[in-house]
Amino acid sequence: MKSRRRPYAEQRPQDLGGGVWSVPVPIPGNPLGYTLVYAVESPRGPVLVDAGWNHPDAWEALSGGLAALGLDVSAVSGVVVTHFHPDHAGLAGQVREASGAWIAMHENDAALVKLMTEYAASEHDEFQTDMLRRAGADPGEVRQVLGARPAPPALPDRRLRDGDLVDLPGRKLRAVHTPGHTPGHICLHLEDADRLFTGDHVLPDITPHVGIYPYDRVDVDPLGEFLESLERVEELGPLDALPAHEWIFPDVAARAAQIRHHHEEKLVRLRALLVQRPQPLTIWEVAAMMTWNRPWDELSPVLRGMAAGEAAAHLRALEARGLVHRLAGVDPVRFQAIDS
Numbered sequence: 001m002k003s004r005r006r007p008y009a010e011q012r013p014q015d016l017g018g019g020v021w022s023v024p025v026p027i028p029g030n031p032l033g034y035t036l037v038y039a040v041e042s043p044r045g046p047v048l049v050d051a052g053w054n055h056p057d058a059w060e061a062l063s064g065g066l067a068a069l070g071l072d073v074s075a076v077s078g079v080v081v082t083h084f085h086p087d088h089a090g091l092a093g094q095v096r097e098a099s100g101a102w103i104a105m106h107e108n109d110a111a112l113v114k115l116m117t118e119y120a121a122s123e124h125d126e127f128q129t130d131m132l133r134r135a136g137a138d139p140g141e142v143r144q145v146l147g148a149r150p151a152p153p154a155l156p157d158r159r160l161r162d163g164d165l166v167d168l169p170g171r172k173l174r175a176v177h178t179p180g181h182t183p184g185h186i187c188l189h190l191e192d193a194d195r196l197f198t199g200d201h202v203l204p205d206i207t208p209h210v211g212i213y214p215y216d217r218v219d220v221d222p223l224g225e226f227l228e229s230l231e232r233v234e235e236l237g238p239l240d241a242l243p244a245h246e247w248i249f250p251d252v253a254a255r256a257a258q259i260r261h262h263h264e265e266k267l268v269r270l271r272a273l274l275v276q277r278p279q280p281l282t283i284w285e286v287a288a289m290m291t292w293n294r295p296w297d298e299l300s301p302v303l304r305g306m307a308a309g310e311a312a313a314h315l316r317a318l319e320a321r322g323l324v325h326r327l328a329g330v331d332p333v334r335f336q337a338i339d340s
C-alpha cells in the first residue's frame with residue numbers, strides 16, 4: 001500500500017467519471033502533502049467537497065486545477081466542507097468571494113468556527129497553558145506551543161445535520177455525521193454513484209488524529225464517538241472511498257473496520273500498561289509511555305501536545321467503559337486502572 005504514496009509534485013487533477021473530479025491542493029510545509037478537493041457536477045455549477053489550505057500556492061493549484069478540467073472557480077455554486085480544519089475549510093472563504101458560492105458544514109463544527117472567531121489570541125494562550133499544566137506537562141514545554149494558531153476559517157452560510165441532502169440539483173449527496181476527528185466531521189455519500197467522500201474519517205493508509213481538548217474534559221468521548229462513526233461507515237457497505245488525503249480506494253467498509261480494530265487493540269494495550277503501574281499517572285506520563293511513530297523525546301512540543309490529546313482520548317474511552325478511573329480532586333489529573 002505504501003508504494004501508492006506519491007508526493008504532491010506527482011499529483012494531477014483528474015476526471016473520475018460520473019461528473020466527479022479531483023484536484024490535489026498543496027498544504028505548504030506539511031508532510032501530508034496535499035488535500036484532494038473534489039468537484040461534483042451540478043446544473044447550477046460545480047459543488048466542491050473541501051477547499052484546501054488558505055495559501056496563495058494552494059489557491060493557484062485549486063483554480064488552475066479546476067480550469068485544467070474545464071471548470072471555472074467563479075462558477076462554483078457551493079462548498080461543503082467535511083470538517084473545519086484549515087487544510088479542508090481554509091480556502092472556502094476565498095472560493096465564496098470569487099464565485100458567490102454558499103459554504104456548508106455540520107452544525108457542531110460551525111459552532112466551533114464561531115467560537116474560534118470570537119476568541120482572542122490571548123485567551124487561546126491561556127486555555128493552552130491551563131490545559132497543559134493540568135495534564136502534567138512541565139512549564140518549559142508549555143511556553144513552546146503558545147502562539148501557534150492558524151486563522152479560523154470562514155463562517156458557513158449553511159449548517160448541516162446528519163442525513164441532510166446537500167443542495168445539489170439532480171443528484172443525491174447526503175451528509176453522514178461521523179464525529180471523532182472533529183465533533184462535526186461529516187462524510188458525504190453520493191448515493192446515486194455508490195461513492196463516499198470520507199474527508200479525514202477514513203484514509204487508506206494513515207488514521208486521523210482523535211484527541212480531546214482540553215485533555216481533562218469528561219463531558220465528551222471523542223474516541224468512543226469515532227469508533228461508532230467507523231461502524232456507521234461499515235454499515236454503508238463496500239462503497240468506493242474518495243478521501244481528502246492520500247489516494248482513492250475501494251471498499252470503505254473494510255478499511256473502516258481495520259481502523260476500528262487498530263484502536264481497539266491500542267485500548268487493550270493501554271489498559272495493560274496501566275494495570276502494570278499501580279501508581280496513578282498524569283496524562284503526560286501516560287502519553288510518554290505509549291507508542292508513537294517516533295520516540296517521545298524526539299517529538300516536537302506541538303506533536304507531544306497532540307500525542308497527549310490522543311492519550312487523553314484513549315483514557316477517556318477506557319473510563320467510559322468502566323476500565324479506568326480518574327482520581328477525584330487532584331491537580332494535575334491522574335488516572336488508574338480499575339481492578340477487574
Ligand SMILES: [Zn+2]
Pocket residue numbers: 083085181200
Ligand atoms: Zn483534519
